[in-house]
Amino acid sequence: MHSIPLISILIWAFAAAIAYYFLGGFLWGAGYAPTNRTEIEKVARFLDLKEGKTFYDLGSGYGRMVIAIAQNCNVNCIGVEMDPVKCWWTTFMIKRKKLEDKVKIIQSNIFGVNLSEAENVFVFLSNSTQIMKNLREKMFREMKPGAHVVSYVHRFEDWTPEKVEGSLYLYSIPEHPLPDLNRATL
Numbered sequence: 001m002h003s004i005p006l007i008s009i010l011i012w013a014f015a016a017a018i019a020y021y022f023l024g025g026f027l028w029g030a031g032y033a034p035t036n037r038t039e040i041e042k043v044a045r046f047l048d049l050k051e052g053k054t055f056y057d058l059g060s061g062y063g064r065m066v067i068a069i070a071q072n073c074n075v076n077c078i079g080v081e082m083d084p085v086k087c088w089w090t091t092f093m094i095k096r097k098k099l100e101d102k103v104k105i106i107q108s109n110i111f112g113v114n115l116s117e118a119e120n121v122f123v124f125l126s127n128s129t130q131i132m133k134n135l136r137e138k139m140f141r142e143m144k145p146g147a148h149v150v151s152y153v154h155r156f157e158d159w160t161p162e163k164v165e166g167s168l169y170l171y172s173i174p175e176h177p178l179p180d181l182n183r184a185t186l
Ligand SMILES: C[S@@+](CC[C@H](N)C(=O)[O-])C[C@H]1O[C@@H](n2cnc3c(N)ncnc32)[C@H](O)[C@@H]1O
Pocket: 025, 028, 030, 031, 032, 033, 034, 035, 057, 058, 059, 060, 061, 062, 063, 064, 065, 080, 081, 082, 083, 086, 108, 109, 110, 111, 123, 124, 125
């Protein structure tokens, strides 16, 4: 019997890793695209992130955003991600960069995480109107008035952004929910 050369195994493993990076998200019903470095810097500016604040990335992917924000702004970051492979990679990078005190990853659906302590939230999620609508309702229910949300690429319907720059939309949680928000269903 022929043994498989190590180089073939390595090539196949590399190809599988690349394929998972781009397509693995579809296993979890969600695609994956990273936020680029310029946008990460803009998000920090938009949210005026300073030491002592808390930052959430809902759908944190491989952790680029939470790691960069923790390193550059010295704030406490929480990433929520449902894909276990992405969570494993992010945890590995957090340890490698010695950011265990600053960054925490929660492996969960974003709809299963309580957002009442979230002061600054970033999302780069989906063009599904329903997901964005459900998320907006959850944030209105749980987050405190005045807390900030930045969405990259996808706008929230029926919620006017405070500021728009390129594909970044900055929102504030209002004092009172919007009139169309049916509290009976919340
Ligand atoms: C477009 S990527 C953004 C990644 C990261 N925020 C960044 O900016 O680099 C969206 C991520 O959200 C995750 N995601 C989508 N829906 C989710 C859900 N309901 N709960 C948890 N994670 C979710 C996907 O697995 C994917 O990693």
